[in-house]
Structure formats: structure tokens, C-alpha cells
Amino acid sequence: MATADPAPASPQTLIGSVQRAMRLLEAVASHDDGAPAKQLAREAGLALPTAYHLLRTLAHEGYLRKENGVFVFGEATERLSSSGAQQKRRGMIIDALRHWRDTIGVPIYFAVYRDGEIEIVAVADTPANPAVEEWADFRETGHAHAIGQCLLSQLDEEARVAHLDRYPARSITPYSVRDDRSLLRKLRAVGRMEPIIERQEYALGTACAAFPLTIGSTAATLAISLPTHQAEKLLPAARQLQQEIGKLVGTLAFSISI
Numbered sequence: 001m002a003t004a005d006p007a008p009a010s011p012q013t014l015i016g017s018v019q020r021a022m023r024l025l026e027a028v029a030s031h032d033d034g035a036p037a038k039q040l041a042r043e044a045g046l047a048l049p050t051a052y053h054l055l056r057t058l059a060h061e062g063y064l065r066k067e068n069g070v071f072v073f074g075e076a077t078e079r080l081s082s083s084g085a086q087q088k089r090r091g092m093i094i095d096a097l098r099h100w101r102d103t104i105g106v107p108i109y110f111a112v113y114r115d116g117e118i119e120i121v122a123v124a125d126t127p128a129n130p131a132v133e134e135w136a137d138f139r140e141t142g143h144a145h146a147i148g149q150c151l152l153s154q155l156d157e158e159a160r161v162a163h164l165d166r167y168p169a170r171s172i173t174p175y176s177v178r179d180d181r182s183l184l185r186k187l188r189a190v191g192r193m194e195p196i197i198e199r200q201e202y203a204l205g206t207a208c209a210a211f212p213l214t215i216g217s218t219a220a221t222l223a224i225s226l227p228t229h230q231a232e233k234l235l236p237a238a239r240q241l242q243q244e245i246g247k248l249v250g251t252l253a254f255s256i257s258i
Contacts, residue, residue, distance in 0.1 A: 017054070020044065020046055020050065020054055021054050021057070021058060023044040023045065023046070024040055024044050024046070024051065024054055024055060024058065025058070025063065025064075025077070026044070027039075027040045027043040027044045028040060028064060028071055028072065028073060029073075030043070031070075033070065033072075034067065034070030034071050034072035035070055035071060036069055036070050036071070037051055037052055037055055037071065040055065040071060055071055058074075059071070059074065061076060062074045062075050062076035062077075063076045063077045064077070093110060093121065093122050094122050094124060097109075097110060097122055097123070097124035098124045100124075100241055100244070101124040101125065101126065101129075104224070104237050104240055104241060105129065105237075106129060106224040106225065106226055106233075106237050107123065107124065107125035107126075107129055107130065107131040107132070107224060107225050108123070108124045108125075108222065108223070108224060108241070109122075109123050109131065109147060109210075109221075109222065109223040109224070109225070110122045110123075110220070110221070110222055110223075111147045111151065111220065111221050111223065112151070112215075112218055112219065112220045112221075113151040113152075113154070113155065113218070113219040113220070114218065116162070116163065116166070117139050118138055118139045118142045118147065118148050118151055119139075120138055120147070131225065132145075132202065132203050132206050132208065132225050133203070135203065136172055136202070139167070140167045141167070141172060141202060142163070142167060143164070143167070143169035143170075143176070143177050143180075143183045144169075144172050144173070144176045144177065144198075144201045144202045145198055145201065145202035145208060146196050146197065146198040146208035146209055146210035146223050147208070147210050147221055147223045149183075149186070149187065149190075149196045149198060149210070150195075150196045150210035150211065150212055150221040150223065151219045151220075151221055152183075152187055153187045153190045153196065153212065154212050154219035154221075155219060157184075160184060160187065161180075161184075164180045164183070164184075168180060169182070169183045172201075172202065173200055173201060173202065173203070173204055174200075175199060175200040175201045176201045176202070177201065193211065193212060193242075194211070195209045195210065195211040195235065195238045195239070195242070196209065196210050196211070197209050197234065197235065198210075199228060199231060200228060205227055205228050206225055206226070206227060206228060207225065207226055207227070207228050207230075207231040207234050208223055208224065208225040208226075208234075209223060209224055209225075209234045209235060209237070209238035210222065210223035210224075210238075211223075211238060211241075211242050213245065222241060222242075222245065224237055224238055224241065
């Protein structure tokens with residue numbers, strides 16, 4: 001159930017010390033090389049003793065630090081900034097996936113292989129064209145879905161074997177690859193930049209296609225899914241997405257740091 005937006009705060013409910021601290025942070029932000037306490041107090045419109053007290057508190061909490069007599073942003077503020085930038089990048093990725101979802105009319109998935117794990121970064125679908133339900137952990141069942149197979153196909157043989165040592169191939173539907181040897185043989189046969197097609201290996205009634213992306217040294221993939229009765233549309237839709245992907249790679253590259 002939706003909740004009502006909070007009412008605007010009245011002057012009586014505002015905390016003055018927080019307002020003054022924020023003005024000091026804004027003053028610090030206006031100086032690339034930092035500024036001394038007296039200058040910051042003047043720019044924030046604060047008495048010097050008040051400014052000193054707040055600056056010491058902000059430094060203690062890691063939002064500022066003092067270097068050579070001037071105050072600059074500390075690690076806590078930098079983490080806030082980094083988090084905001086990550087959220088913005090993730091929003092850019094989701095917007096891009098939604099664009100292709102609406103253009104092609106299929107669910108779109110973006111995933112990477114990071115720190116030895118399959119990671120679904122973002123998914124764009126609609127109620128009319130829903131994404132595949134994750135009924136078995138995507139990370140542990142990479143052998144059985146197109147996303148995982150595509151990511152593993154981009155690794156060297158040693159990394160593939162290491163992954164399968166952690167997550168051995170097993171049948172999760174009657175159509176799944178049944179053992180590590182069969183999967184490795186399939187991956188070796190994948191052509192460069194060729195889509196990988198998977199039909200009902202992960203979820204009955206669903207067919208998926210995934211193709212590799214070149215984003216630095218990180219294995220990445222875009223994938224789509226369709227009900228099996230629409231499987232004839234799968235490869236053309238994947239090819240369409242692959243042809244247009246050049247417009248999106250720069251945006252997706254940002255996600256590697258998310």
C-alpha cells in the first residue's frame with residue numbers, strides 16, 4: 001500500500017545545527033583545494049566558535065578532514081558521492097534496457113561475471129512480457145541458462161573449470177546439460193560474438209538467447225527470453241539487439257563499478 005509523502009517541515013521542527021553543518025559542507029564544496037575555518041565560517045554566515053565546533057564534529061565523523069590548515073571533504077562524504085553516482089549509473093542502465101524492451105518487445109537482461117560469480121545487474125520486463133522467474137539461483141545454475149553459458153563461454157578454460165568446481169552442472173529440467181564435460185564441449189564450440197540459444201534448460205516453457213559484450217576485461221552479456229511457442233522470434237530479436245548495442249556499450253561499461 002502506498003504511503004503519503006511526509007508533510008513539509010515547519011521552521012519549528014527543523015534542527016538548526018544540521019542546517020548549519022550543511023551550510024559548512026556547501027562552503028567546503030565551493031573550494032577545490034579546501035578552505036580555512038575562518039573563511040568557511042564567514043561564507044556559511046556562522047560565528048567562528050560555532051563553525052569550529054561543527055567542523056571538528058564533521059571531521060570526527062569522517063565528512064571532513066583537515067590538511068595543511070584547510071578543510072576538505074573526507075571519506076564519508078566521498079562514499080556518499082560515490083553511492084549517488086552509482087545510483088545514477090544504474091538508472092541509466094535500466095533506462096537503456098527499457099528502451100530496447102519497448103522497441104523489441106521482449107524482456108532484456110544485463111549480466112556480468114564478477115569475482116567468480118554470475119551477477120544479474122539489471123532486468124527490464126513488463127507484465128505482458130515477464131522475465132523468467134528465478135526459481136533456482138542464477139549464480140549456481142549458470143550451466144543451465146543462456147546468460148550463464150554466455151558468460152562462461154568468455155572465460156578461459158581454467159576459469160570455466162574453477163567455476164564448475166564450485167557449481168557443477170546438473171539437470172534441473174529434462175533439457176538441461178547433464179554434466180560438466182558436455183557443457184565444456186558446448187562452450188568450446190561457441191563462435192566469437194555468436195548468440196547462445198537455450199531452450200527449456202533452465203525453465204520449462206521458456207527459450208532464451210544471450211550474446212557476449214566486450215567491456216574491458218570483464219565478461220558481460222545481454223540476453224532476452226520468450227515463451228517457447230514464440231521461439232522462432234528469439235534469434236531475430238537477439239540479432240536486432242546485437243546490431244544496436246553499440247549505442248549502449250558506453251552506458252553498460254559504467255555498471256562494472258556498481
